[in-house]
Amino acid sequence: MTSDSPIIQINGLTRRYGATDAVLGLDLTVMPGRVYGFFGRNGAGKTTTIKCLLNLLKPTSGTVRVFGLDPAREEVAVKSRLAYVPDQVAFYPWMSVRQSLEYVASFRARWNWDLAHALLTQLRLPPAQRAMSLSKGQRTQLALVAAIAAEPDLLVLDEPTSGLDPVVRREFIRTVIGAYQDASHERTVFVSTHLISEFEGLIDEFTIIEGGRAVLSLEADEARARFHKIVVRFPEIVEGIELGGARVLNRRGRDVELLVTDDPAPVLQRLQAHAPSVIGTEALTLEEIFVTTVSPAGAPA
Numbered sequence: 001m002t003s004d005s006p007i008i009q010i011n012g013l014t015r016r017y018g019a020t021d022a023v024l025g026l027d028l029t030v031m032p033g034r035v036y037g038f039f040g041r042n043g044a045g046k047t048t049t050i051k052c053l054l055n056l057l058k059p060t061s062g063t064v065r066v067f068g069l070d071p072a073r074e075e076v077a078v079k080s081r082l083a084y085v086p087d088q089v090a091f092y093p094w095m096s097v098r099q100s101l102e103y104v105a106s107f108r109a110r111w112n113w114d115l116a117h118a119l120l121t122q123l124r125l126p127p128a129q130r131a132m133s134l135s136k137g138q139r140t141q142l143a144l145v146a147a148i149a150a151e152p153d154l155l156v157l158d159e160p161t162s163g164l165d166p167v168v169r170r171e172f173i174r175t176v177i178g179a180y181q182d183a184s185h186e187r188t189v190f191v192s193t194h195l196i197s198e199f200e201g202l203i204d205e206f207t208i209i210e211g212g213r214a215v216l217s218l219e220a221d222e223a224r225a226r227f228h229k230i231v232v233r234f235p236e237i238v239e240g241i242e243l244g245g246a247r248v249l250n251r252r253g254r255d256v257e258l259l260v261t262d263d264p265a266p267v268l269q270r271l272q273a274h275a276p277s278v279i280g281t282e283a284l285t286l287e288e289i290f291v292t293t294v295s296p297a298g299a300p301a
Contacts, residue, residue, distance in 0.1 A: 005068055007032050007154055007188045008053065012062035015048050022048040024212040026062070030190055030205075035177065037199060037206035037220075038192040039290050045212040046192040047087075050158050054084060066154070080109065083147035087159035089139050093132030097125050097142060104146045115179060116149035122175065137164045141172070148180045155180055157191040161198060169198045177202055196287040203286060210294050224283045227292070230258040232271050233278040241274065243267055249292065259284075259292050 008030035015023045023045040030036045040046045051057040052064050055071040055078075064071060071078045091100045097120065105111040120127060123141050125134075134142065140160065147155060160176075161169045181187050191199065207217040218226070230246070234254045243258065246267045250257040260267050264281050271279060284292070 004031070006030060006065070007034075007067060008036075008190060009065040009068075010049070010053075010062070013049065013052060013059055013064060014061045015045075015052055015057060016060045021212050023052070023209075026209070026212070026214055028207055028214065028217070030188060032186050032188055033181075034204045035181075035189040035191065035199075035202050037196070037203040037286070038190060038209065039194065039196055039206055039286075040192075040209040041194055041294060044194075044209045046194075046209060047158055048212075049209070050084075050156060050190075050192060053156065054079070081152055082154040082156055083150050083152040084156045085140070085143045085147050085158065085160055089143040091131035091134075091139065091142065093130065095131050096127065097129050097131065097134075098127035100131050100142060101146055101149065105149070108150045110151045112149050112151055115151075116145055119145045119148065119176075119179060123172070140164060144176050148176060153187060155187070155189045157189065157193075159193055159195075160191060161193070161195060169195075173198055174202065196290050197285065200286055206286065208290055208293050216289075216293050220286060223286065223289050226261055227284040227289050228260045228264045228281050229284050229288070230260060230264060230267060230271070230279070230281050232256050232258070232276045232280075234274060234276050238274050242270055244270070247292070 006029050008028065010026055010028040013023055013026040014021065026045070026049060038046055038049070048057065052059050053066055053071060055075050058072065066078045067081055069078050092103070095103065101116055123145070125138060125142060125145070131139070131142070141164075144160065161173060164172060177189055180189065193199065203220045205217075205219050206223070207214050209215070229249065232255070237254055244266055245260070245262065247259040248256065249259050258267065268279065268281070
């Protein structure tokens with residue numbers, strides 16, 4: 001496997017539960033050194049996809065490759081190079097924080113104790129504290145420390161901020177991913193979440209999945225350049241404006257917010273013809289792009 005080969009390659013992945021398609025015809029490619037966002041609502045098929053990546057579920061059809069390998073045929077080779085943190089984590093309750101890390105380390109060819117101790121200190125996780133006395137958020141933090149200390153080539157996170165205090169979510173995840181990627185520019189993060197705002201600025205590329213299907217895959221910078229929000233206020237309520245391909249995000253009396261997914265100039269020109277008192281454009285955040293992608297189309301202006 002070369003440095004320009006995909007870390008994750010999914011082609012036509014379908015996974016059915018009875019008559020229900022949890023994932024249907026999914027294509028996805030993750031290159032080395034990227035933070036790749038896998039966005040979707042609860043039940044969209046994110047966890048099912050990850051379980052197929054880890055050989056915890058077998059695909060109904062399609063192919064999955066991790067490091068160029070089939071995880072079903074070469075499971076040990078694949079899992080020895082990655083770390084996985086699910087949304088629900090557990091440790092042996094009689095073990096302390098340090099004993100839990102020692103247990104995980106015993107299965108790993110690589111382990112960075114200096115990094116583990118530094119993160120425990122930063123996260124205020126006492127090494128002698130019993131795992132059974134940790135809160136859900138602290139158990140998630142410990143699981144992330146264990147994942148990063150193993151220095152894997154691929155870090156797979158499934159709703160990693162589940163149970164964390166909202167005040168510490170963003171700073172915590174930046175610290176964790178920063179510590180992981182600082183060690184090597186080739187390290188890759190695949191993060192599945194429906195809470196996107198805390199990853200704003202970290203994501204290099206993303207796929208939005210809805211109903212088991214990929215509905216949008218883009219570079220983050222390309223998405224911000226493509227999706228624009230126009231905010232306009234009219235002196236009085238205006239009806240029946242011809243907006244072309246624009247979509248109404250919100251309307252409150254004289255104030256209207258519009259979504260444009262290409263050049264906003266023609267829409268701005270049409271709006272200017274109605275002599276707005278305020279008009280401006282701004283790039284959408286990744287969370288706003290996600291919401292507009294999976295939400296029903298807005299009403300006409």
